[in-house]
Amino acid sequence: xxxxxxxxxxxxxxxxxxxxxxxxxxxxxxxxxxxxxxxxxxxxxxxxxxxxxxxxxxxxxxxxxxxxxxxxxxxxxxxxxxxxxxxxxxxxxxxxxxxxxxxxxxxxxxxxxxxxxxxxxxxxxxxxxxxxxxxxxxxxxxxxxxxxxxxxxxxxxxxxxxxxxxxxxxxxxxxxxxxxxxxxxxxxxxxxxxxxxxxxxxxxxxxxxxxxxxxxxxxxxxxxxxxxxxxxxxxxxxxxxxxxxxxxxxxxxxxxxxxxxxxxxxxxxxxxxxxxxxxxxxxxxxxxxxxxxxxx
Amino acid sequence: xxxxxxxxxxxxxxxxxxxxxxxxxxxxxxxxxxxxxxxxxxxxxxxxxxxxxxxxxxxxxxxxxxxxxxxxxxxxxxxxxxxxxxxxxxxxxxxxxxxxxxxxxxxxxxxxxxxxxxxxxxxxxxxxxxxxxxxxxxxxxxxxxxxxxxxxxxxxxxxxxxxxxxxxxxxxxxxxxxxxxxxxxxxxxxxxxxxxxxxxxxxxxxxxxxxxxxxxxxxxxxxxxxxxxxxxxxxxxxxxxxxxxxxxxxxxxxxxxxxxxxxxxxxxxxxxxxxxxxxxxxxxxxxxxxxxxxxxxxxxxxx
Ligand SMILES: Nc1ncnc2c1ncn2[C@@H]1O[C@H](COP(=O)(O)OP(=O)(O)OP(=O)(O)O)[C@@H](O)[C@H]1O
Ligand SMILES: [Mg+2]
Numbered sequence: 001x002x003x004x005x006x007x008x009x010x011x012x013x014x015x016x017x018x019x020x021x022x023x024x025x026x027x028x029x030x031x032x033x034x035x036x037x038x039x040x041x042x043x044x045x046x047x048x049x050x051x052x053x054x055x056x057x058x059x060x061x062x063x064x065x066x067x068x069x070x071x072x073x074x075x076x077x078x079x080x081x082x083x084x085x086x087x088x089x090x091x092x093x094x095x096x097x098x099x100x101x102x103x104x105x106x107x108x109x110x111x112x113x114x115x116x117x118x119x120x121x122x123x124x125x126x127x128x129x130x131x132x133x134x135x136x137x138x139x140x141x142x143x144x145x146x147x148x149x150x151x152x153x154x155x156x157x158x159x160x161x162x163x164x165x166x167x168x169x170x171x172x173x174x175x176x177x178x179x180x181x182x183x184x185x186x187x188x189x190x191x192x193x194x195x196x197x198x199x200x201x202x203x204x205x206x207x208x209x210x211x212x213x214x215x216x217x218x219x220x221x222x223x224x225x226x227x228x229x230x231x232x233x234x235x236x237x238x239x240x241x242x243x244x245x246x247x248x249x250x251x252x253x254x255x256x257x258x259x260x261x262x263x264x265x266x267x268x269x270x271x272x273x274x275x276x277x278x279x280x281x282x283x284x285x286x287x288x289x290x291x292x293x294x295x296x
Numbered sequence: 297x298x299x300x301x302x303x304x305x306x307x308x309x310x311x312x313x314x315x316x317x318x319x320x321x322x323x324x325x326x327x328x329x330x331x332x333x334x335x336x337x338x339x340x341x342x343x344x345x346x347x348x349x350x351x352x353x354x355x356x357x358x359x360x361x362x363x364x365x366x367x368x369x370x371x372x373x374x375x376x377x378x379x380x381x382x383x384x385x386x387x388x389x390x391x392x393x394x395x396x397x398x399x400x401x402x403x404x405x406x407x408x409x410x411x412x413x414x415x416x417x418x419x420x421x422x423x424x425x426x427x428x429x430x431x432x433x434x435x436x437x438x439x440x441x442x443x444x445x446x447x448x449x450x451x452x453x454x455x456x457x458x459x460x461x462x463x464x465x466x467x468x469x470x471x472x473x474x475x476x477x478x479x480x481x482x483x484x485x486x487x488x489x490x491x492x493x494x495x496x497x498x499x500x501x502x503x504x505x506x507x508x509x510x511x512x513x514x515x516x517x518x519x520x521x522x523x524x525x526x527x528x529x530x531x532x533x534x535x536x537x538x539x540x541x542x543x544x545x546x547x548x549x550x551x552x553x554x555x556x557x558x559x560x561x562x563x564x565x566x567x568x569x570x571x572x573x574x575x576x577x578x579x580x581x582x583x584x585x586x587x588x589x590x591x592x593x594x595x596x597x598x599x
Contacts, residue, residue, distance in 0.1 A: 014401070017398075017401075018399060021395060021398045021399060022399075025384070025387070025395050028387060028391065029384060029386050029387060032386045032387075033386070099382050099385070100378060100380050100381065100382030101382045101383055101384055103343075103348060103378050103382075104376075104378055104381060104382065104383070104396075104439070105399070106346075106347075106348055107346045107348065107371060107374070107376040107378070108371060108396065108399045108400060109368050109369065109371040109372040109399070109400060110368070110371075110399055111368055292350070294343075294348070294349035294350060295343070295348040295349065296339075296340075296343055296348065296349060
């Protein structure tokens, strides 16, 4: 019944119109948010700084020689993009419920699922804009400093970062739907952020030490299940996706095979699909929960 | 088929009943006053009428459609003013209205018309978070008219407003009434809805106490006026009126003597005080209020 209804709606132009209005409203709202503007500028500044500094130091001024630069960039993006995603997502529902604008909105002819879809799209557009401008500026600096840039690889770098951001928006938005207090949604989101960026790494090391031993990890030959476990962390997925495709990173990863990112026995598409699943699943959970909630 | 049909509606919050076994019908063109003291369950009922909260039991049907299950189409034809209406503080009045008009697929000129009708043009570029309460409420009422709905539900539209805006709101509601809309107004002040509504329902502790058209109700209950007097010495005055047959519920409130009596006995009361050389520094007569209705209703039960 529910699926039937959703299927019918899927074809409705009205629905997509409403989702686009909601997304537009969300974009407008967030572009007036000082925090987001500050973070985007920080992102832009860091990109330019890192790419300029990195390329000036690098001895070999070609794409393969950009190992350190690209490594620096991935390291700060790994934190920056999830942080922006969380800041955009964690309060978006719970705050509107507290303020009361959600009550007004839901008294309009709109489906709660559409509200979530519109919000997600809007927030994703905001994040993507920040990422594309930030990394784009970095790319410009690199192409000025380095002779032959492999743009396809750099585009993938941008695209995968945008998708990673989507994952963090989706998860923190789910917390925003679940919790009744902004502070709870924030705590859960921050914990999730730490889990996927720090805690995971150390737990995996500890797990390696306790089971098959550190040595196998150091030569990059841990057992299969260790790789599979990594797939449950979107940041790891993103990292692997990059390591599989961006030559300087792959070379670096191979050189230090013992450290992450390990080269997975899976290809790029698997990583991409898994990342998209990481976006979709929290959204579906949000929809189910939000549809049951009392809005007051 | 009634326009709105509420049957067996029930809602509990943490085990406490906010609304219990409520039945209510609203016919097309009705102007219905939904009365009840604070916490009676008015807002909870209204939220269930819009499909914002899920009834524990019972249904709300509008034009025969269950609002919780399939509210989307129903809401195209409802205007709703929440108790504490709130807009996107970060966006301007114009932007908020524009967004809401689009959500209701209203025509292009919708925003302009509303801004003009509600005299909000000068505030059009103000961020909503900077609006005064009265302005916010005005915008709140404006948005109920987007898409020209047949049914308008107003949750305490005049609460907390100054007399000027209050009068303006009332006039607006009267003009809605004249344009043939069905209007549902909640309030905890009897006099507020008395002039506007032709039908009232009184809610208490989540239950409908009484439902009738307003004239029958006041006749049936023979409601009494409320007198508030500033007297000197006030204690002596209180002693004087205690036990007098035509005076009811005398008591002190904020240093004032409050009592209820029939409209034609007011002068009698005043004379009584003057005769006993009690000084009257001020007094006011209020029309029957909810307290009075409740007293009458429970009296009826005792008989
Ligand atoms: N979300 C909620 N959680 C817990 N209790 C609630 C919730 N919403 C309402 N209540 C309770 O339900 C009862 C009815 O509240 P409601 O807001 O419907 O009353 P009301 O008639 O609108 O009162 P008022 O005139 O003060 O607006 C109250 O006791 C209130 O505390
Ligand atoms: Mg209320």
